[in-house]
Amino acid sequence: MxxxxxxxxxxxxxxxxxxxxxxxxxxxxxxxxxxxxxxxxxxxxxxxxxxxxxxxxxxxxxxxxxxxxxxxxxxxxxxxxxxxxxxxxxxxxxxxxxxxxxxxxxxxxxxxxxPIGVDIEVFRVIEDAAELMDLHFTEAERSAILQSASQGTCRSREFLKIWVRKEACVKASGRGLDIPLKNLECVFEGQMTSVQLDGGSYRTGALRLGDPIMAWSRRTSL
CATH class of the missing domain: 3.90.470.20 (4'-phosphopantetheinyl transferase domain)
Known part of the structure; x- marks a missing residue:
């Protein structure tokens, strides 16, 4: 090309x-x-x-x-x-x-x-990460971020790693932000996990390539 x-x-x-x-x-x-x-x-x-x-x-x-x-x-x-x-x-x-x-x-x-979804975010400090977590993250997601990162910059990176996976999942669903982000949970160990969302099952994972931060999601066939 x-x-x-x-x-x-x-x-x-x-x-x-x-x-x-x-x-x-x-x-x-x-x-x-x-x-x-x-x-x-x-x-x-x-x-x-x-x-x-x-x-x-x-x-x-x-x-x-x-x-x-x-x-x-x-x-x-x-x-x-x-x-x-x-x-x-x-x-x-x-x-x-x-x-x-x-x-x-x-x-x-x-x-x-x-159906699939992808999401990408260039790293930046999320000044209102605490407020966004209260609105859009589950308790388990918030706990994972707070336990893994005590400093503001590191916390922003952990926040974005979960955020892009959640966004990729709702995009794969075809309903976008019509689905509240608190309705799915993307805390997991390793590269991939399964997420239940709106009656469907999705595989999602992060691409660990440094910056930018990227994630993908695919609805699994029944």
Whole structure:
């Protein structure tokens, strides 16, 4: 992909193909012509160039992946949304995908069959971590963070490690933040765990590659 710096992420045992893009090292003109008229209109509504640039690269790369992995032409890539706003391919509903943005990074995942979710956060100090934990974290999650990190910076990192897993799970569910984050618990030892959410079972894990902090989730087949 000339003009694009795309990193293929390690695939976890229960995971799916994922990619990481540093948009500051990519040329948006390479993929801008692949976007639909609706996507171009959405890109042009951004007031800031950096956000427009990131949006174009994310959606253009996604269309390249559809073409190169599945042989889908532009005409085959009609995208719709469910009633909660999660996008999907209208003609090929078996192809699942999800993307997440943070700062200059974009994370993309694709899968055939089971719904998926991904989430990414560039590390930063979370000044209101205590308030957010009270609102969105279970008691076990709060205890895990407080026991593992006593300092503010370390606590922020542990907070984000749980936050991205919770976000990936609710995105995989297709209902997004319609599901309260306290309804699922993502405390676990090791790389992966199972989560029960909204009547379904999900596998979720963190990609331990340093910064940025990334997580994935896949609904397991019944």
């Amino acid at each position: 000339r003009g694009l710096k795309v990193r293929r992420l390690p695939r976890p045992a229960d995971g799916f193909p994922m990619w990481l893009v540093d948009v500051e090292q990519c040329d948006a003109e390479v993929v801008e012509g692949l976007l639909s008229s609706e996507e171009l209109a959405a890109a042009n509504r951004f007031r800031f160039h950096a956000l427009r640039h990131r949006y174009i690269l994310a959606h253009g790369l996604l269309r390249l992946l559809f073409r190169d992995r599945y042989g889908l032409s532009a005409e085959d890539q009609d995208i719709g949304k469910n009633r909660f706003g999660k996008p999907h391919l209208i003609r090929f509903p078996q192809i699942q995908y999800n993307m997440s943005y943070s700062a200059n990074y974009v994370m993309i995942g694709v899968n055939e069959g089971d």
